[in-house]
Amino acid sequence: xxxxxxxxxxxxxxxxxxxxxxxxxxxxxxxxxxxxxxxxxxxxxxxxxxxxxxxxxxxxxxxxxxxxxxxxxxxxxxxxxxxxxxxxxxxxxxxxxxxxxxxxxxxxxxxxxxxxxxxxxxxxxxxxxxxxxxxxxxxxxxxxxxxxxxxxxxxxxxxxxxxxxxxxxxxxxxxxxxxxxxxxxxxxxxxxxxxxxxxxxxxxxxxxxxxxxxxxxxxxxxxxxxxxxxxxxxxxxxxxxxxxxxxxxxxxxxxxxxxxxxxxxxxxxxxxxxxxxxxxxxxxxxxxxxxxxxxxxxxxxxxxxxxxxxxxxxxxxxxxxxxxxxxxxxxxxxxxxxxxxxxxxxxxxxxxxxxxxxxxxxxxxxxxxxxxxxxxxxxxxxxxxxxxxxxxxxxxxxxxxxxxxxxxxxxxxxxxxxxxxxxxxxxxxxxxxxxx
Numbered sequence: 001x002x003x004x005x006x007x008x009x010x011x012x013x014x015x016x017x018x019x020x021x022x023x024x025x026x027x028x029x030x031x032x033x034x035x036x037x038x039x040x041x042x043x044x045x046x047x048x049x050x051x052x053x054x055x056x057x058x059x060x061x062x063x064x065x066x067x068x069x070x071x072x073x074x075x076x077x078x079x080x081x082x083x084x085x086x087x088x089x090x091x092x093x094x095x096x097x098x099x100x101x102x103x104x105x106x107x108x109x110x111x112x113x114x115x116x117x118x119x120x121x122x123x124x125x126x127x128x129x130x131x132x133x134x135x136x137x138x139x140x141x142x143x144x145x146x147x148x149x150x151x152x153x154x155x156x157x158x159x160x161x162x163x164x165x166x167x168x169x170x171x172x173x174x175x176x177x178x179x180x181x182x183x184x185x186x187x188x189x190x191x192x193x194x195x196x197x198x199x200x201x202x203x204x205x206x207x208x209x210x211x212x213x214x215x216x217x218x219x220x221x222x223x224x225x226x227x228x229x230x231x232x233x234x235x236x237x238x239x240x241x242x243x244x245x246x247x248x249x250x251x252x253x254x255x256x257x258x259x260x261x262x263x264x265x266x267x268x269x270x271x272x273x274x275x276x277x278x279x280x281x282x283x284x285x286x287x288x289x290x291x292x293x294x295x296x297x298x299x300x301x302x303x304x305x306x307x308x309x310x311x312x313x314x315x316x317x318x319x320x321x322x323x324x325x326x327x328x329x330x331x332x333x334x335x336x337x338x339x340x341x342x343x344x345x346x347x348x349x350x351x352x353x354x355x356x357x358x359x360x361x362x363x364x365x366x367x368x369x370x371x372x373x374x375x376x377x378x379x380x381x382x383x384x385x386x387x388x389x390x391x392x393x394x395x396x397x398x399x400x401x402x403x404x405x406x407x408x409x410x411x412x413x414x415x416x417x418x419x420x421x422x423x424x425x426x427x428x429x430x431x432x433x434x435x436x
Contacts, residue, residue: 175274
């Protein structure tokens, strides 16, 4: 890989004796990884486990595989996985992923939350927020709202609200050079300082949303001290209530420059790409949760009756949260949210389904989110059936079943709902996801 001379000079001076090994690492292949989703009913053990991690493996998973399509796995390179692991939210927490697309860190945080508490997953870029929605839907979590907002507008709705905020900040992307060689073209000697200014603006907004006693995880996929340790130092000077939490250095991670509590990942030391992580603790005493005006259910009496009839006939669990209708679409929002009506929403909680004429039709997302033991009627597909179903084919199966809605199950995990009619499983796999 051809690197800018100013980049080579910078890191030769910064890394000293290690500079040659660091620079040579750019001519080696990028390292791939993935995580197993603990929210799924059936999980798997794979080869090449990443040491000292709960769900992580080296390797690649096909986007057409059963594991990917059912949300059992999420592809994320190993260094980026360390951000979620360092954040490690406790169950029941209110969490914000402030720059969330494409969804790796959000899905990792959701693994720890285990369908408790709530996650607000935000992405300011509208196009990228759609990718974020798709990835979170496949993961099958029930306690997440995806917003498409600026940090400043979010701060007006969520003052002093979150127990944990994760900001994987927009950065100069040096750590992604191997994975995305085109990123080299955007790099210049002045670029890191420009990025640092933006990072400080975002942090200022983020801190207004942090509850007293909460935690802030700040990360970048770059090695530039201007965007890493210098931003950390600036934040500590600005906010006296913050202190650094020491990060355990795992699997080749090294301490930050003059900041042993922070962590760096270099590709010649850590089997992965580039990352920097710092974790802050707010030293103010924790307080009772801020009381904000909650949202209200807007279902009509008929809509509520249609949903309740479906749930009684098809679900074995009672779903907790706030139900709201947008158009004819029914969503389940996590409990404890304020009124979100002034925000741009990309995914308003879990999409339960659609109200049709005098009936309710369940969504693909609901069938992904529910475990088979939470549904009263399921139809299990073989791998061959799966291959035909994801192309959009209706399936004639040798089953003697009453007509109606069933959760489609593949290898023990849900893949949406579909209607069984006179020996045929109608195809409800979303057209935008179908494979050739």
